[in-house]
Amino acid sequence: KAGVTQTPRYLIKTRGQQVTLSCSPISGHRSVSWYQQTPGQGLQFLFEYFSETQRNKGNFPGRFSGRQFSNSRSEMNVSTLELGDSALYLCASSLGSGTKEQFFGPGTRLTVL
Amino acid sequence: DQQVKQNSPSLSVQEGRISILNCDYTNSMFDYFLWYKKYPAEGPTFLISISSIKDKNEDGRFTVFLNKSAKHLSLHIVPSQPGDSAVYFCAASEVRGSQGNLIFGKGTKLSVKP
Numbered sequence: 001k002a003g004v005t006q007t008p009r010y011l012i013k014t015r016g017q018q019v020t021l022s023c024s025p026i027s028g029h030r031s032v033s034w035y036q037q038t039p040g041q042g043l044q045f046l047f048e049y050f051s052e053t054q055r056n057k058g059n060f061p062g063r064f065s066g067r068q069f070s071n072s073r074s075e076m077n078v079s080t081l082e083l084g085d086s087a088l089y090l091c092a093s094s095l096g097s098g099t100k101e102q103f104f105g106p107g108t109r110l111t112v113l
Numbered sequence: 114d115q116q117v118k119q120n121s122p123s124l125s126v127q128e129g130r131i132s133i134l135n136c137d138y139t140n141s142m143f144d145y146f147l148w149y150k151k152y153p154a155e156g157p158t159f160l161i162s163i164s165s166i167k168d169k170n171e172d173g174r175f176t177v178f179l180n181k182s183a184k185h186l187s188l189h190i191v192p193s194q195p196g197d198s199a200v201y202f203c204a205a206s207e208v209r210g211s212q213g214n215l216i217f218g219k220g221t222k223l224s225v226k227p
Contacts (some may be wrong), residue, residue: 004156020223033215043157043202043217056121090156094217100206101144102215 004093004105012111018079021108025072025093031055032074034066035104037088046089049074050096058082078110086112116140117205119218128227132190136203136218139184143205147215148177148188150199157202163189193225 005024013019025032034046045058049068057075068078072093078085092102118137126132126147136146144165149157161175163170163186170177190197203218 006156035217042219043204043215045214048214058214092156100215101147101159101162103159104149106154109220 006105023074023091029093031094031096035090117218123222125224129192132193134188145206149202167171
């Protein structure tokens with residue numbers, strides 16, 4: 001079974017721009033969660049989608065948004081990029097019903113200049 | 114305030130010996146705990162988990178122990194191998210929260226020396 005895939009793997013943007021990251025979950029997984037990893041804050045939960053609905057949201061500003069499609073693929077968008085948004089963005093998928101183990105993709109490394 | 118704490122940023126162990134990674138938590142509503150391993154430039158890999166109704170779970174060389182009264186869990190790796198060298202994250206899930214809301218510690222970097 002293919003794992004979680006994320007595209008692109010690396011991205012360089014400038015302040016004020018916006019960015020869209022993509023995540024394809026493991027086949028059959030219906031839940032997709034997004035996390036931000038930075039050296040100072042560690043792994044922080046952004047939001048979770050299940051059946052195209054945002055089910056839970058972390059403590060991030062409204063500039064961070066996401067969506068999920070009917071095939072469970074998910075995108076996250078960050079608008080008006082700031083230097084502090086430079087991070088590794090990780091997507092994780094899980095079956096979505098009763099299981100708590102999440103399986104992570106390799107991440108997208110975003111650098112904001 | 115950090116709800117999941119891994120107080121040791123790093124740990125060095127000799128190959129063949131036991132590695133013990135520790136994790137403390139503050140939220141008594143956490144009902145499920147997980148350990149992940151992460152290599153540089155890769156996403157975290159799920160290792161082992163434990164429900165709050167258990168105090169031990171074993172999978173091969175990996176054993177997780179949970180002490181609910183102390184709000185403490187630990188991951189034992191026996192015997193340790195050089196390939197185990199990675200950053201280990203402890204994570205917790207709240208009983209009323211969405212299963213997507215894992216709260217992570219900041220990680221412990223394990224180095225296993227040959």
